[in-house]
Amino acid sequence: MTTAAVSRSNGLARKPLAEILDNRNVLAFLCMLPAAALLLTFLTYPLGLGVWLGFTDTKIGRPGFFIGLENYVSLFDDSVFWLVVFNTLLYTTVATVLKFGLGLYLALLLNNHLPFKALLRAIVLLPWIVPTVLSAIAFWWIYDAQFSILSYMLEKMGLIDQYIDFLGTPNNARASLIAANVWRGIPFVAICLLAGLQTISPSLYEAAALDGATSWQRFRHVTVPMLMPILSIVLTFSVLFTFTDFQLIYAITRGGPVNSTHLMATLAFQRAIPGGQLGEGAAIATAMIPFLVAATLSSYFGLQRRKWQQGESDG
Amino acid sequence: MATVDIRSVHKAFGPTKVIHGVDISIADEEFVVLVGPSGCGKSTLLRMIAGLEQISDGQIAIGGKVVNDVAPKDRDIAMVFQNYALYPHMTVYDNMAFSLKLRKAEKSLIDQRVRQAADILGLNPYLERYPRQLSGGQRQRVAMGRAIVRDPQVFLFDEPLSNLDAKLRVQMRTEIKALHQRLKTTSIYVTHDQVEAMTMADRIVVMHDGIVEQVGSPLELYDHPANIFVAGFIGSPAMNFYPGTLKRNGGIWVEAEDGTRLPAPGNVGGADGQKVVYGVRPEHLTLSGGSSGVQAKVDVVEPTGADTLVFSKIAGVNTCAVFSERHDFRPGQEIRLQPRLDVVHLFDAASGQHL
The missing domain is CATH 2.40.50.140 (Nucleic acid-binding proteins)
Incomplete structure (x- = not known):
């Protein structure tokens, strides 16, 4: 009788804890704690610190004071800042359009039956695998004013009579950097879209062929709509990567000539670290946030499950 | 509506020969079932009629016209696939209207044809739904609707019922047969299920290892099997x-x-x-x-x-x-x-x- 009572009271004592752990919400919260702690330490804290610094006049070696929106007010009147915003938008837009056009084309090519398919796909990934700085240095040489292999070849082919100054004039430098970014970014787009293409059932194309669709109509009415969900994810990532690009610019032009290739990320670094104005640099970096939020939101709405994706999934 | 003539057709995928000389003449308005175990070449033969596979040797003629080098879309045939192959991003209506839209048919004609097909198949309440929101049997009907709307010379069915449960299969079997009796379009139907073949066919073609073992009406095959294979394949339980x-x-x-x-x-x-x-x-x-x-x-x-x-x-x-x-x-x-x-x-x- 006593043993029974003891074990019963033990059972009662343990019951609340076990019951709490049985609760799905509590369990989910507990399981998310480690991840949340990591995010808070390594993402939220630096982000918060950056935003805070933007409201101070901190310099390297001197703790700053809260100065409200003064940094932003001075940036508003800073023509270099607005040039850089323009550069960033131009860089992002042109590079993204090119990356998607060429990446989709490449993905469609690789989706065909080709000899050495696996090898070709591996080769396509190469530009993405090479460290950015390494490829940046390679591009720096390709674009060099005196030793450019590109100018050399074009001259030998008789297309130009004097070497092109790739990085010396603003528009040439912008175009050169965009080309380098596109070269690096295509593999990511192509491989992701290829994965998307491979999920499309071949019988859809056969049905469309029997329905009388030409190959352009099959692309337009089958491939594109079926690819849209993955396309919008890849587009978001690509826009975010391109908008925040730093390495390529800093390694090839450092923002020159005359700030014509500075992006917001490189300008923020330039002012904060070599320039010592931590507060102002942080304000420039913080100014990127609205653009990034806008890009993310637009993709969020683009990503929402389309009507045809809803419902039973036992396809 | 048309006849289909298959004359000593061969098919090889690289060095692998899968069809070794098949001759079948299909009359106008006939319902022919190609039946055989997996890998006997029946689906390949059907896909060659559709134009989805090249013909390695021999000829296929639809309505008296050799179609070996005619593109699928110009053969005037419609096919119902095993997995239905409905366009997931289009409503039932758009799925059925797609082929007519591509042919730039009048809007009123498209609407009339789609509604007519939906009437026949009982799909009227579902026209605005997407394929994902339909049951297997309903999707199957949409796939048939898409074929009917075209009013083609020949219907091709590639194991259309094998993804359905047993009860629905029996029901759809009857529906397809009733549909054929109503539309009278020449139909070629591929299945591995001999009961389907027996119940639906005007004539059955029994295939095995890329050759035709026997052609005949269901009862002919049952009463007078030409060889052990046909005898064992037709009839349930088996001989x-x-x-x-x-x-x-x-x-x-x-x-x-x-x-x-x-x-x-x-x-x-x-x-x-x-x-x-x-x-x-x-x-x-x-x-x-x-x-x-x-x-x-x-x-x-x-x-x-x-x-x-x-x-x-x-x-x-x-x-x-x-x-x-x-x-x-x-x-x-x-x-x-x-x-x-x-x-x-x-x-x-x-x-x-x-x-």
Whole structure:
């Protein structure tokens, strides 16, 4: 009788804890704690610190004071800042359009039956695998004013009579950097879209062929709509990567000539670290946030499950 | 509507030959079923008619016109796929209207055709839904609707019912047959299910390993199978086979390997001493009393309600017998089964051909 009572009271004592752990919400919260702690330490804290610094006049070696929106007010009147915003938008837009056009084309090519398919796909990934700085240095040489292999070849082919100054004039430098970014970014787009293409059932194309669709109509009415969900994810990532690009610019032009290739990320670094104005640099970096939020939101709405994706999934 | 002629068609994928010379003539308004086990080439043949596979050798003509080099879209055929192949991003209406839209048909004509097809198939309440929101049977109907809207010369069906559950399959089988009786469009239907073939076909083409084993009406194949393969493939449960030797010594019988005497009909061909295979369908075995018939040892009894299936061993071979009356045999019980002599089949053991 006593043993029974003891074990019963033990059972009662343990019951609340076990019951709490049985609760799905509590369990989910507990399981998310480690991840949340990591995010808070390594993402939220630096982000918060950056935003805070933007409201101070901190310099390297001197703790700053809260100065409200003064940094932003001075940036508003800073023509270099607005040039850089323009550069960033131009860089992002042109590079993204090119990356998607060429990446989709490449993905469609690789989706065909080709000899050495696996090898070709591996080769396509190469530009993405090479460290950015390494490829940046390679591009720096390709674009060099005196030793450019590109100018050399074009001259030998008789297309130009004097070497092109790739990085010396603003528009040439912008175009050169965009080309380098596109070269690096295509593999990511192509491989992701290829994965998307491979999920499309071949019988859809056969049905469309029997329905009388030409190959352009099959692309337009089958491939594109079926690819849209993955396309919008890849587009978001690509826009975010391109908008925040730093390495390529800093390694090839450092923002020159005359700030014509500075992006917001490189300008923020330039002012904060070599320039010592931590507060102002942080304000420039913080100014990127609205653009990034806008890009993310637009993709969020683009990503929402389309009507045809809803419902039973036992396809 | 049109005839379809398949003339000594071959198909090879690289060095692998899958179809070795097939000849079939399909009449206008006919419903032909290609049936055979997996890998017999029936789907490949259908895809060649559709133009989805190249024809390695031979000719296919639709409505008298050779279509070997005609693109699928210009063959005026419609196909229903096994996985339906509905466009997931289009509503039921748009799925059915797609081919007419591509042909730049008048909006009013498209609307009329789609609504007409939806009426026939009972799809009117679902026109604005997406394929994902439909059940398997409804998707199947949309796939057929898409074919009907086109009003093609020939319908091709590639195992359209194999993704449905058993009950729905029986129902859709009847619907497809009723649809054909109404539209009278020449139809070619591929299946591995011989019951589907038997119930739907005007004519059945039995294929095996890339050749045509036999062509005929369902009952022709059932009553007069040309060889062991057709005999074993058509009919459910399958025919019982006993290897043995034909004896003509006073009477005619087949002596099974263990010496059991299987009675044979008097008019059968074949020489004394010839190695043969003795075939009898489960429904052609009757229970006999006394000393007539062949001794069988009961293994399992399966009552299905309508019929009773009795599995037993005759001459060491697993034997199935179907009785419409009920029996309650015990496992191990000895019974005697009498084959109906007028429907016993003898096949040459070497060639497999009917004697």
